[in-house]
Amino acid sequence: MKKFKPNRLATSSRATYFGFTIIPVLLYTFFYVFSVINGIRYSFTNWDGMAQNYDFVGFKNYISLLKNPYFWNSMKTTLLYSVMLVVCVISISLTLAISLNSLKWFKTFTKSLFFVPAMIGGVTIALIWDQMYYRVVPVIGQALGIDWLSQSLLMTGKTALPAVVFVHAWQAVALPTIIFIAGLQQIPDEQYESAQIDGATLFKRFRYITLPYILPTVTINLVLIIKQGFTSFDFPYALTGGGPVRSTEVIGILIYNDAFKNLKFSTANAEACLLFVVVAIFSLTQLKLTSKRGND
Structure with a gap:
């Protein structure tokens, strides 16, 4: 009986694939996995980021954070920031996606135009809008006679957070819009044609056809x-x-200030760990709720 001999070309291809894969895996392990594990370990110490010697203090950093009003203020600000961002981005990107998907002319050009903000760095966009808020918006407010627009929106606690969210949403709508368009293009035209023949309104078509298809x-x-x-x-x-007055101090800024300004690296690591837990809980809850609706 003739013995099976492995294809040398297949073996060589597998070795090549493994060689290309091992480098990203090692980089990911070193720069992410190792850093996360190290950060968790430092959160149980009193390390200041510079000293070679430090002591393990257990859950002392976490207990002090739970008693820190600045931490809770930053978490509340972060939660409000996230809710406002989700509402703005989802509503705007879905509206844009439906509008762009119904275009018959210049569809590719228009999609590319709306994707431009995503290719600009966040800091660059922030600096541009900073000048807009200080130089352009007050002029518009004075011309229209609107008092709260007559000065920079970043100067008062009531308007600073919505102003920052607006700038973030302006850049963030690009990718969700493309994802929504991809979902809309999977909907069969026959579904809309049948619904239209049956006399379904635009809202009902969206509720019973569009939304179930684009739920993923x-x-x-x-x-x-x-x-x-x-x-x-x-x-x-x-x-x-x-x-x-800390009105826009999200948790990321608090972590940065504690780590690099106050030299409380152990406290900053504890804050980052708590942030990871909160994001994981929100993400898992959202996935579970959405999967239940999809099964229904």
Whole structure:
């Protein structure tokens, strides 16, 4: 009986694939997995980020955080920031996706135009809008006679957070819009034609045809935007630095200040660990709720 000999070409291809895969895996392990494990370990110490010697203090950092009013203020601000961002991005991107998907002319060009903000760095966008808020918006407010628009929206606690969220949403709508368009293109035209013949209104067509089909894309966008909201740092920091009066101090800014300004690296690591738990809970809850609706 003739023995089976493995194909040398197949073996060589597998070795090549393994060689290309092992490098990203090693980089991911070193720069992410190792860093996360190290950060968790430091959160149980009193390390200041510079000293070679440090002591393990157990849950002392976590207990002090739960008693810190600034931590709870930053968590409340982060939650509000995330909710506002989700509402803005989902509503705007879904509206844009439906509008762009119904275009008959210049569809590719228009999609590319709306994707431009996603290719610009967050800090660059924040600096541009910072000048817009200080130089352009007050002029418009004075011309229209609107008092709250007559000064920079970043200067008062009531308007600073919505102003930062608006800038973040302006950039963040690009990718969800593309994802929604991909979901809309999977809907058979026959579904809309049958509903239209039966006399279904536009709202009913959206409720009973469009929404069930795009529910997976809604889930993807929700998880991505919630993560962006909870981990946001560049927009609030570049626009306001957490002010005025800590009104825009999201958890990312608090972690940065404790780590690099106050030299409380162990406290900053504890804050980052708690943030990870909160994001994981929100994401898992959203996935579970969406999967239940999909099964129904």
